[in-house]
Amino acid sequence: MSARTEREARGPVRAVLDAAAAGIPSVQGIVAATGLPRDLVEATVDHLVRAGRLAVPDLPGRCVSAACGSCPLAPDGVPTCGAEASAPR
Amino acid sequence: MSERRITSPLVPSCHAVSVSDGEEGLPVVALAGAPNVGKSTLFNALSGARHVAGNWPGTTVEVVRGLWRTRHDAGPDLALIDLPGTYSLDPDSPDEQLARTLLLEEPEEDRPAVVVVAVDAAHLSRSLYFVAQLREQPYRVVVALTMTDVARRRGVHVDTDALSRALGVPVVEVNPRQRAGTTALAVAVLRVLDGPVQSARPVATTAGDELEAADERFAWVLAAVDRAASHPPEPRRTWSDRVDRWAMSPVTGPVLFLATMFLVFQATTSLVAPLQDALGRLLSGPVADGLTTVLGWVGLEHTWVRGFMVDGLLAGVGMLLTFVPLMAVMFVLLAILEDSGYMARAAVVTSRAMRFIGLPAKAFLPLIVGYGCNVPAIMATRVLPDARQRVLTALLVPFTSCSARLTVYVLIGTTFFPAHAGLVVFAMYVVSIALVVLVGLLLRSTLWQRIGDTPLMLDLPAYQRPALSLLTQSTWVRLKDFLRTAGGIIVATVSVLWLLQAIPVHGDARFGDVPADDSLYAAAAQTAAPVFGPAGFGRWEVSSALVVGFVAKEAVISSWAQTYAATDGVSTPKQLSAELRSDVSHASGGHPSAAAWAFLVFLLAYTPCLATLTTQRREIGLRWTLFGLALQLTVAWSLAVAVFQVGRLLT
Numbered sequence: 001m002s003a004r005t006e007r008e009a010r011g012p013v014r015a016v017l018d019a020a021a022a023g024i025p026s027v028q029g030i031v032a033a034t035g036l037p038r039d040l041v042e043a044t045v046d047h048l049v050r051a052g053r054l055a056v057p058d059l060p061g062r063c064v065s066a067a068c069g070s071c072p073l074a075p076d077g078v079p080t081c082g083a084e085a086s087a088p089r
Numbered sequence: 090m091s092e093r094r095i096t097s098p099l100v101p102s103c104h105a106v107s108v109s110d111g112e113e114g115l116p117v118v119a120l121a122g123a124p125n126v127g128k129s130t131l132f133n134a135l136s137g138a139r140h141v142a143g144n145w146p147g148t149t150v151e152v153v154r155g156l157w158r159t160r161h162d163a164g165p166d167l168a169l170i171d172l173p174g175t176y177s178l179d180p181d182s183p184d185e186q187l188a189r190t191l192l193l194e195e196p197e198e199d200r201p202a203v204v205v206v207a208v209d210a211a212h213l214s215r216s217l218y219f220v221a222q223l224r225e226q227p228y229r230v231v232v233a234l235t236m237t238d239v240a241r242r243r244g245v246h247v248d249t250d251a252l253s254r255a256l257g258v259p260v261v262e263v264n265p266r267q268r269a270g271t272t273a274l275a276v277a278v279l280r281v282l283d284g285p286v287q288s289a290r291p292v293a294t295t296a297g298d299e300l301e302a303a304d305e306r307f308a309w310v311l312a313a314v315d316r317a318a319s320h321p322p323e324p325r326r327t328w329s330d331r332v333d334r335w336a337m338s339p340v341t342g343p344v345l346f347l348a349t350m351f352l353v354f355q356a357t358t359s360l361v362a363p364l365q366d367a368l369g370r371l372l373s374g375p376v377a378d379g380l381t382t383v384l385g386w387v388g389l390e391h392t393w394v395r396g397f398m399v400d401g402l403l404a405g406v407g408m409l410l411t412f413v414p415l416m417a418v419m420f421v422l423l424a425i426l427e428d429s430g431y432m433a434r435a436a437v438v439t440s441r442a443m444r445f446i447g448l449p450a451k452a453f454l455p456l457i458v459g460y461g462c463n464v465p466a467i468m469a470t471r472v473l474p475d476a477r478q479r480v481l482t483a484l485l486v487p488f489t490s491c492s493a494r495l496t497v498y499v500l501i502g503t504t505f506f507p508a509h510a511g512l513v514v515f516a517m518y519v520v521s522i523a524l525v526v527l528v529g530l531l532l533r534s535t536l537w538q539r540i541g542d543t544p545l546m547l548d549l550p551a552y553q554r555p556a557l558s559l560l561t562q563s564t565w566v567r568l569k570d571f572l573r574t575a576g577g578i579i580v581a582t583v584s585v586l587w588l589l590q591a592i593p594v595h596g597d598a599r600f601g602d603v604p605a606d607d608s609l610y611a612a613a614a615q616t617a618a619p620v621f622g623p624a625g626f627g628r629w630e631v632s633s634a635l636v637v638g639f640v641a642k643e644a645v646i647s648s649w650a651q652t653y654a655a656t657d658g659v660s661t662p663k664q665l666s667a668e669l670r671s672d673v674s675h676a677s678g679g680h681p682s683a684a685a686w687a688f689l690v691f692l693l694a695y696t697p698c699l700a701t702l703t704t705q706r707r708e709i710g711l712r713w714t715l716f717g718l719a720l721q722l723t724v725a726w727s728l729a730v731a732v733f734q735v736g737r738l739l740t
Contacts, residue, residue, distance in 0.1 A: 012308055014304055025440075025546055026546065030546075037311070040307065045546060055546070
């Protein structure tokens with residue numbers, strides 16, 4: 001069965017969810033795997049994230065400037081790395 | 090459906106513009122749609138200055154209401170409401186709930202007469218989901234197609250007539266910033282107002298099945314977009330895509346990741362070893378001599394102060410500082426991998442491995458952070474939505490090999506396996522990954538058999554050449570952290586250690602002038618040493634460092650430096666290595682390699698540091714923290730004993 005026919009049988013949301021569950025990590029990869037238009041894949045991903053069915057976390061960046069406020073892993077902008085994390089608050 | 094008359098009073102804001110009372114009793118047109126599609130710009134274009142903002146009664150949501158003078162063919166004025174931006178009628182916020190309430194939950198006679206949905210032509214599928222939902226209700230709907238100029242620049246062309254036929258509602262192209270299309274929009278709205286309410290589109294889904302409903306809606310959207318819009322072809326595969334084919338493959342991805350990390354450790358240890366010893370000789374030679382001379386000027390050369398400053402602080406902290414070049418090189422190499430974009434691909438490989446062994450895919454984030462430092466890694470478990478996932482991941486984080494342990498790996502590697510130090514360090518990281526997997530599987534199969542998971546997607550950055558300025562800055566920030574730790578907790582630990590080594594237990598020794606075996610420190614260490622006998626390193630001089638390491642792993646090296654400075658006058662890394670080799674050889678009955686591996690495994694698996702325990706207590710509670718502590722010590726001791734007992738049979 002071609003990717004498009006298979007996708008049509010499953011529905012676009014299920015196709016995207018199945019592709020993500022199979023480990024395809026990017027929109028580009030899902031477009032290639034499902035044959036769905038990029039615009040629809042992006043919209044479906046957004047919808048699944050809002051529905052809590054898919055997670056698109058920010059990758060932790062380097063603490064180049066110890067700008068913990070912009071770090072996705074810094075709760076409430078509080079420093080979390082190294083000695084800062086152990087410092088009394 | 091009769092026209093809606095808005096009679097509910099709005100609470101005007103202090104910036105309200107007064108609106109003619111003539112708005113009462115007019116047909117109500119609601120302007121709806123996703124955020125950032127030009128809806129508010131359209132509202133302003135239609136209502137001009139004739140609007141007022143205020144909280145909708147009973148809510149904290151601000152709604153803007155205005156007057157739309159259509160001026161077409163003597164048509165009526167219309168009351169216009171700018172609803173809060175919403176992607177769908179399944180609310181995710183108070184704003185979206187208000188939109189849903191007004192459109193679906195109010196009695197029919199109180200709903201807007203017409204809904205104008207602003208649809209972004211450059212992101213049709215995202216905008217049309219709302220239309221798909223709205224069309225499941227009998228409603229008068231008009232689509233205002235915005236951002237068509239942006240769409241055209243991207244190669245997207247929309248046939249409004251075809252889209253109108255596909256959606257079953259009028260579609261009008263508008264450009265609110267240039268006030269284009271507003272007359273055509275007025276014509277379309279007045280025409281539908283004059284006509285009957287459009288019937289709902291037929292939908293056949295199972296009630297309550299959200300996924301099926303979303304599938305049906307997106308399939309409907311796809312059919313409409315297929316008929317009415319043309320998109321540019323997908324870009325050709327770039328060289329970045331070709332690299333990713335290998336970097337993120339389920340087979341070659343992990344191999345490439347392990348090979349990369351091996352090269353990092355190999356390069357780090359082979360480049361830095363000569364520097365390290367030179368630095369040690371500098372500190373134990375000219376610096377120690379200089380400090381002694383200065384103390385002599387103030388008459389303290391032959392006092393306990395000299396012992397504290399030279400044999401305590403300088404020996405302990407100084408030995409740790411000889412690892413600064415090593416840490417710097419490793420940080421530079423890791424920064425190169427991060428800035429190039431490769432580490433994001435490594436994260437994909439890792440997350441896939443998490444799911445393969447039944448752990449939540451998102452758990453890879455805290456675990457990756459743990460290879461830097463366990464403290465922020467445990468705090469990072471907050472990204473996991475489920476409490477059980479957070480506890481499970483927080484219990485696994487201590488088994489990730491933080492950068493503080495690296496200094497000890499290198500010392501042990503260069504001491505016992507000098508030709509293969511890089512391989513030893515690499516092996517410890519592989520063991521760490523294996524421990525995370527095995528302990529994770531153990532906990533999953535016992536405590537958390539049914540733990541949910543959410544598939545994961547990642548925004549992968551493009552591959553790029555690392556920027557020198559960023560590499561320098563990143564390396565300096567991390568080195569500064571390492572030095573701050575050395576200057577803070579290590580100085581404190583070294584001071585306490587020296588004090589314990591300066592207090593005599595037996596005999597007539599003076600304070601600060603105690604034979605090493607006779608000190609309070611040695612007495613305490615000797616009580617714990619037998620525990621490590623089965624693991625091959627039961628001598629107090631060796632095993633006591635693990636107790637000190639409970640405070641901070643960097644202190645392990647400082648502890649050895651101080652202990653051997655006191656016992657044997659050791660002052661350089663080479664001398665320290667020689668003493669360690671001798672003591673471990675004796676303790677292990679002539680099997681130093683097996684004992685060294687056992688020591689490394691224990692160091693990896695037991696409690697990282699007090700800060701980690703404190704953070705765990707805060708994030709997962711005392712009960713789970715104590716469970717984790719028991720788990721770490723049990724795994725560490727059991728594995729260390731097993732490694733030594735099997736290793737000595739093989740050597």
